[in-house]
Amino acid sequence: xxxxxxxxxxxxxxxxxxxxxxxxxxxxxxxxxxxxxxxxxxxxxxxxxxxxxxxxxxxxxxxxxxxxxxxxxxxxxxxxxxxxxxxxxxxxxxxxxxxxxxxxxxxxxxxxxxxxxxxxxxxxxxxxxxxxxxxxxxxxxxxxxxxxxxxxxxxxxxxxxxxxxxxxxxxxxxxxxxxxxxxxxxxxxxxxxxxxxxxxxxxxxxxxxxxxxxxxxxxxxxxxxxxxxxxxxxxxxxxxxxxxxxxxxxxxxxxxxxxxxxxxxxxxxxxxxxxxxxxxxxxxxxxxxxxxxxxxxxxxxxxxxxxxxxxxxx
Amino acid sequence: xxxxxxxxxxxxxxxxxxxxxxxxxxxxxxxxxxxxxxxxxxxxxxxxxxxxxxxxxxxxxxxxxxxxxxxxxxxxxxxxxxxxxxxxxxxxxxxxxxxxxxxxxxxxxxxxxxxxxxxxxxxxxxxxxxxxxxxxxxxxxxxxxxxxxxxxxxxxxxxxxxxxxxxxxxxxxxxxxxxxxxxxxxxxxxxxxxxxxxxxxxxxxxxxxxxxxxxxxxxxxxxxxxxx
Numbered sequence: 001x002x003x004x005x006x007x008x009x010x011x012x013x014x015x016x017x018x019x020x021x022x023x024x025x026x027x028x029x030x031x032x033x034x035x036x037x038x039x040x041x042x043x044x045x046x047x048x049x050x051x052x053x054x055x056x057x058x059x060x061x062x063x064x065x066x067x068x069x070x071x072x073x074x075x076x077x078x079x080x081x082x083x084x085x086x087x088x089x090x091x092x093x094x095x096x097x098x099x100x101x102x103x104x105x106x107x108x109x110x111x112x113x114x115x116x117x118x119x120x121x122x123x124x125x126x127x128x129x130x131x132x133x134x135x136x137x138x139x140x141x142x143x144x145x146x147x148x149x150x151x152x153x154x155x156x157x158x159x160x161x162x163x164x165x166x167x168x169x170x171x172x173x174x175x176x177x178x179x180x181x182x183x184x185x186x187x188x189x190x191x192x193x194x195x196x197x198x199x200x201x202x203x204x205x206x207x208x209x210x211x212x213x214x215x216x217x218x219x220x221x222x223x224x225x226x227x228x229x230x231x232x233x234x235x236x237x238x239x240x241x242x243x244x245x246x247x248x249x250x251x252x253x254x255x256x257x258x259x260x261x262x263x264x265x266x267x268x269x270x271x272x273x274x275x276x277x278x279x280x281x282x283x284x285x286x287x288x289x290x291x292x293x294x295x296x297x298x299x300x301x302x303x304x305x306x307x308x309x310x311x312x313x314x
Numbered sequence: 315x316x317x318x319x320x321x322x323x324x325x326x327x328x329x330x331x332x333x334x335x336x337x338x339x340x341x342x343x344x345x346x347x348x349x350x351x352x353x354x355x356x357x358x359x360x361x362x363x364x365x366x367x368x369x370x371x372x373x374x375x376x377x378x379x380x381x382x383x384x385x386x387x388x389x390x391x392x393x394x395x396x397x398x399x400x401x402x403x404x405x406x407x408x409x410x411x412x413x414x415x416x417x418x419x420x421x422x423x424x425x426x427x428x429x430x431x432x433x434x435x436x437x438x439x440x441x442x443x444x445x446x447x448x449x450x451x452x453x454x455x456x457x458x459x460x461x462x463x464x465x466x467x468x469x470x471x472x473x474x475x476x477x478x479x480x481x482x483x484x485x486x487x488x489x490x491x492x493x494x495x496x497x498x499x500x501x502x503x504x505x506x507x508x509x510x511x512x513x514x515x516x517x518x519x520x521x522x523x524x525x526x527x528x529x530x531x532x533x534x535x536x537x538x539x540x541x542x
Contacts, residue, residue, distance in 0.1 A: 031473040077502075081352065090493040097501050280504060281354045 003180050005241035009190060010058050017054065020047045049283050053292070056190065061182050065113065068185065069167045073109040078289040079297075080105065086270075087151035092141035096132040100156055104128045108164050115171035117314065124161040129153050153244040158297055159290070165300040172304075172312040177243045184307065187242055188256060191235035191256035192299045193292075195257035196264065199227030216268040228257045235280075243311050252306065256299040263298025267291075338416035341389065343416065344384040347377070351492055351505035353432075355385035358535070359511030360482055364445055367480040367512070370469055372462055372532060373450035374490035382448050382484055384415065385507055395440055396448040397433075399424050420447065434471045441476050451528070459493050462533055465525045473524065474516035480512035485535035487516070508535040540541050 024044040031037055060071035080094045084097060104124065111120035133149045169184045203223025211219040235253030267290065271279065280288020290297075308314070347353065355362070369382055379396035386394055400421040403413030413419045420440045423429035437447060449472075451465040473481060485508045493500045513531055515524055 078352075081502050081504055084501075085488065089491065091497075094494055094497050094501060098499055101502060102499075280352070 003183065005180070005183055006061060009078075009183070009186050009238070009241065010054070010061075013190065015055055017047065017051055020050070046286055049286055053283075056195060057186075059187065062211065065167075066171055068170060068182065069109050069113045072163055075289060075293060076105055076109070076160050076163045077101070078280075078294055079093065079163060082288045082290045083155040083159050084152070086274045086276065087115075087155055088144055088148050089152070090136075090141045090143065090148060092139035092204065093136045093148055093152065095139065096135040097152065099132060099135065100128070100150060100152065100160075104156065105160050108160050109167070112164050112168050112171065115314075117168075117171065119169065120164065124156050128156055129253045162297040163293065164302050165304040166296065168304055169300075169307070171314065172308055173314045174243045174307075174311045175313065177311075183241050184243075188299065188303055189236060189296060190238075191231050191253050192256050192260040192295045194234055194262050195227045195231030196295050197227075198230040199223040199261065202226030202230070212265060212268075215265060215272055218267070219268070224261055228254070228261060231257045243307075248310075252303065256303050259299040259302050260295030263295045266298070267294040332415060336411070339412065340416045341413075341540055343380060347380050347384040350380065350500050351377075351489070352502075353385050353505045353507060355507045356506060358508055360480070362390060362509075364390060365480060366392070366441065366444065366478075366521050367394075367482050367483050368441075368447045368449055368469070368472060369482050369509075370449045370451050370532070371484040371486050371507075372456065373452045373454070374456050374486070375493045376455070377489060377493060378450065379417070379448045381486060381489065381505055381507060390446070392405075392413070393444065394446040394448060395420050397422060397437060397450070401425065405483050418445075425526075434468055434475070437468070437472055438475050441472070441479060451525075456490075457493075459535060461530060465529055467521060467525065469528055470515070470521045470524050472511075477515055477538055481514065482512050483510040483528070483532040483535055484508065485510070485532055487536065510535045 010166025024040070024047050027035075027040050028035070032040055035041055051178060056071065060067040079289045080101065086099075089097065108120055108123055111123060118286060132152060133145075136145070136149065139282070166185055166188070169188070170181045172181060174181070200220070200223065202225075206226070207220030207222045209221045210217065211221050211224055232250060232253040235257070236246060236250035239249035242249055244252060267279075271277065279290035283289065284290060286292050353447070371382060379398070382395065383391055383396065395418045398417070398419040398421060400423045402409070403419060403421055405411050420436055422436055423431070426509065437449075443466070449469065452463040453466040453470040456463050469481065475524060480484060483494035486505065487508070488503055488505045491501065492503050492505060501533060510531055513528055519527075
């Protein structure tokens with residue numbers, strides 16, 4: 001699955017990270033060499049974590065379909081754990097939730113791996129959503145039942161169903177683009193994550209008007225517009241490695257960056273409701289896996305279906 | 315490696331192979347605990363530095379002390395011994411190996427009519443060897459709805475006999491949902507351990523006052539833990 005375009009993209013990202021690392025180190029040396037400035041320390045922790053994430057993604061790409069599917073299955077597991085840690089649940093839900101972790105999740109990714117679109121597109125919204133409440137109901141305990149069921153279902157939707165649409169891009173059959181589908185994944189993640197990074201950068205540089213102060217104090221209109229436009233331009237400029245024309249790539253980049261931003265907003269609302277700042281603690285500087293995945297979660301299924309209807313034979 | 319502590323009821327010091335197996339088993343157990351619960355330590359009231367301490371925590375699951383032991387930095391972990399029930403840990407050979415060789419537990423007999431050694435005496439003996447302790451002052455696992463059961467008096471007696479040792483409250487959250495009573499397979503949720511500010515016995519502080527202060531300090535950590 002290696003194609004020169006993938007190497008170019010990875011080399012480009014490595015170039016961006018080298019520049020970012022130099023900027024981070026220069027800022028630290030100039031402003032607070034003793035590591036006393038929390039913003040600079042957080043920036044450097046984020047950049048260091050980015051290196052790790054990019055290396056991990058690159059290794060999965062090189063390992064081919066199995067590598068990509070396994071990587072996103074593991075990410076789903078970590079995300080589901082973070083989400084379900086916060087949802088309402090009772091002892092009666094124990095078996096239903098075990099089923100989510102140990103049956104639904106592996107089954108969904110196995111179906112993605114064998115390209116059974118007809119089943120992986122309904123496994124969670126039909127079978128899991130109907131059977132998990134049955135398992136809980138059979139064990140009794142009606143207190144807060146609807147809230148428990150609804151929150152568990154949303155956990156599955158966000159953390160398994162949506163995330164699995166990233167590796168599902170490998171199953172599209174686009175004439176003249178055979179063997180290069182991994183570029184679609186790389187392009188999607190690059191564009192959406194660049195939008196997140198550029199929203200942070202634009203927000204820190206010129207952010208004035210808060211976007212939704214009651215949800216997230218750090219999101220600003222200037223950051224949103226700047227980030228979405230910058231990342232869309234970057235995504236569009238890579239049209240030559242995708243199956244899209246330049247205007248098509250620009251439109252798709254706009255859609256995925258907007259969906260990604262909305263995803264961040266929705267996930268902020270959930271975090272606010274549950275009284276937490278970050279989903280987890282395992283990615284230094286970023287928080288949890290869901291803090292990094294939230295935008296990809298909202299962009300991936302839409303991108304998948306747009307490409308499927310517009311370009312794919314399957 | 316430190317010499318394993320020798321409590322009065324301990325067998326003679328283990329051989330090299332047994333000690334090596336204990337180190338490997340310890341690593342395997344902490345790795346398993348990390349995979350299952352991704353435990354997160356919040357040091358909100360105290361730093362993880364080498365000082366002699368009694369970590370006391372809420373008790374909702376048999377995995378409680380394993381988690382405290384897991385999140386302690388290795389240097390501290392080697393000098394920290396859980397206080398555990400002799401009748402449970404010596405019931406089977408594998409458990410006895412894990413309890414005595416891996417965790418170096420201070421094993422106390424919960425049955426007053428049968429025991430030969432006073433539990434507080436055993437714990438003080440461990441402290442006098444320079445080790446830290448992990449203690450669950452509720453005595454039994456909390457299976458009910460109340461967040462915390464009333465403390466037994468052991469913590470008070472330790473504080474009175476060895477007043478220099480820090481008493482560190484540790485609130486463990488979520489473990490009762492990871493492994494509810496009667497379930498066999500753990501649900502892999504995130505577990506948070508909140509280490510609070512250390513307590514000491516005030517001069518002339520009555521037992522009841524001290525124990526309720528210790529309970530309040532532990533319960534207060536429940537609120538400041540961040541993730542539930």
